[in-house]
Amino acid sequence: MPGANREKSSARDCACRLLGRRDHSRRELFLKLKKRGYGEAEIVQALQKLEEEGLLDDTHYARKWLHHFRENKPLGGTRVVAELARRGVDIAVARELVAREYPREEERALLLQAARKEVGKRGIKTLEEALSRVGPFLARRGFGGEDIAAALERVLTEGDP
Numbered sequence: 001m002p003g004a005n006r007e008k009s010s011a012r013d014c015a016c017r018l019l020g021r022r023d024h025s026r027r028e029l030f031l032k033l034k035k036r037g038y039g040e041a042e043i044v045q046a047l048q049k050l051e052e053e054g055l056l057d058d059t060h061y062a063r064k065w066l067h068h069f070r071e072n073k074p075l076g077g078t079r080v081v082a083e084l085a086r087r088g089v090d091i092a093v094a095r096e097l098v099a100r101e102y103p104r105e106e107e108r109a110l111l112l113q114a115a116r117k118e119v120g121k122r123g124i125k126t127l128e129e130a131l132s133r134v135g136p137f138l139a140r141r142g143f144g145g146e147d148i149a150a151a152l153e154r155v156l157t158e159g160d161p
Contacts, residue, residue: 011038012046016055023061025088026051062089062097074110077102079142108151111143115151127156 009017011033018024018032026047033043050056062084069075075083077098084094118124118134130152138148 008037010046011042012049014038015046015050019050019055023064024056025058025061026056027088027090029056031088058089058093059097061087062094063101065089066097066101070106070110074114074141076111076142076144076147077104077107078144079140082142107143108147111138111147111151112154114138114141114143115148115155119152119155125156127153130156 014033014036015029018029024032029047029050030043033046034040038046047056065084065087066080069080069083080102081091081094081098084097085091115130115134115138118137119130122133124130124133131149134152135145135148138151139145143151
């Protein structure tokens with residue numbers, strides 16, 4: 001079999017190949033390398049070296065996702081933290097980044113944008129209907145209840161959503 005005698009590459013080399021395809025969090029890389037059969041000590045050492053070289057950076061990775069959420073899927077800060085954590089970003093790093101780079105005014109503007117879109121798409125005319133039909137959708141997106149009610153009321157009083 002061709003390549004059967006080839007030695008297994010180092011954990012660092014494998015991690016570099018994975019990072020060449022797309023950014024990863026430290027945890028994602030750790031799990032992928034573990035799955036490929038590398039030892040824990042070798043993985044930890046490889047990841048530390050990559051961090052020292054600036055090739056692995058959870059904060060940079062989280063910022064890219066934060067930008068993605070802003071542009072493609074408006075979410076509340078709570079949901080952004082959860083999504084970053086789900087992708088392997090340390091929860092403390094995720095919370096700090098969201099607190100620093102996702103101001104409440106921006107979150108509310110994204111909420112208003114999402115509320116306008118959903119109210120218009122569903123042809124909703126009353127606040128009661130908006131709260132029962134659009135409210136749960138926005139809550140699942142991580143927006144707070146009081147902010148949702150205020151945004152829906154504003155959309156409906158503005159007139160044509």
